[in-house]
Amino acid sequence: MREEENYSYKTPSSQLVKIAEIASHYKGRPEMLMKVITKVQKIEPAFSASVASVIAREMDIPQTQVYSFVTFYAMLSVKPRGKYVIRMCKSAPCHVRGAKEIVRALEDLLQIKMGETTEDRRFTLEYCPCLGVCEQSPAIMINEKAYVNLTPESVRDIVKRYIRGEV
């Protein structure tokens, strides 16, 4: 995928309607951009150009401001993402407790590399900085839920529950 396509792909118009509804509550309040973005992210995992333009229009701020904001923060993305984003902590406390083996187990189970999204758009694997559960490392986070004290076996079991739709 070319770089510009990572931003200009299509988002369904039904989604855009919902997003417009969220953003319209904060018209003329640019300081609420984070709140809008966090709410939008719950229903749409990535911020395409069309998502950004709807937010910008409804809040009455420049679209570039939305893009600049989204590309700054690690947990936000303009690129398409899966329904479940699996974040692997990359920081030292997890690193010294076998994070590498967890990564291998995840890549092997989902058959994608870190930074990639499965073809069915269900899972994205990515690294993230410290998750703040260091006394129980190694840890991952799947969307807003943290899983701790992982072993390659336990992480497989956890992700399988998502694959089967048990979560």
Add this chain to the structure above:
Amino acid sequence: MEERQILLRNRGKINPRKASEYIATGGYEALKRALSMTGAEIIEELRLAGLRGRGGAGFPTFRKIQFAYDAPGDVKYIVCNADEGEPGTNKDRILLSCDPCAVFEGMAIVAKAVNAHVGFIYLRAEYAYLVPVLEQALESSREEHCLGNNIMGSGFDFDIKLRSGAGAYVCGEETALFESIEGKRGEPRFRPPFPGISGLFGKPTVLNNVETLANIAPIFRNGWEWYRTIGTDNSPGTKLFTVCGNVKRRGVFEFPMGINLKDLIYEVCGGMEEGRELLAVQTGGASGAIINASQIDMTLDIDQVSNSGGRLGCGTILVMDDRNCIIDIVRNNLEFFKDESCGKCTPCREGGTRLYQLICKIAEGRGSIRDIETIEDLAETMRLTALCGLGHSTAVPVTSSIQNFYSCYLRHIDREYCHVCSEEDDAV
């Protein structure tokens, strides 16, 4: 060794969502006392108590409040920095999830001191699961008239709003945090003006770490004289230590300032796992110094750790056993800083990347003594010229490890076999 639980006194004992349970353990009594005091009296109490910031820098708390107190203007803000991003730290998560009202109470007391009516808690995105807990705790505190309009019938109004981050280490820096609350990219501002004069939305602002704020209510409940009996002269009070890495027992522990690092690792945390030896300890998170096993007989208080070239920082103790390689750990630290640099100032943006490239070169057996000299030169440049604390401390793990593990650097330069770094090369 017994823990001394002041901040964690309610851990697991009360329902954190209910202010009534906090009140039943003596909560919000300190606020009641503070509401009858003047701003100057509140600041004086904190000065006498000697409370210093627990977020990393150890700056005297009363001074921060004094700046905002002296600043002209009717609108002032209180901000709680809950963007706990330092790798290896999760004390603030424990505090906010066990006893959030203690933090609100601290904020309200500071608000009374400077006559602020609005406070913000900036919570990192990784802790999004705490939002419902905090919201319910806030709501129930309002119902108990401990927050909101006319607190406890005193005529003083103060309320707290929650704001979230979205994943950026640099937002733990105070001015970057303000930018983020204002709906912008979290890039640090040039200083001066300092936050006490012009902070959030350009208004005088007092920003404190979660743990610092949690210390305030106990001080006002028991008095500064009591507080001075705990900890050391220069760092009174207790400190939360997050011990992680290769020790038997990991966790967040509360001890008086001045506890010995060796005792913490061996007596409290049970030492290394069977058959393993201690290789190194990093105090203060990724931006802290890495010391070797012979240096751990050290008193943990803000000044003593600084004197030994490291920093107590937020109280993180990362313990590494002999399965690890220092160069690999430093590479991990630098990769973190390279990724987390916001890119606003050149020394940090370019310097962090260069340091990472140099350490990779050494790890891969392509380094030379000349590279160590370049690293030291670069480290000094970054320390002197970077815009914020992130750039100032990026090089700390490198320079401290060069000092304390020089032979390890030499082994990599001499291309001796390293079981950790060579495995990494195979993977790439």
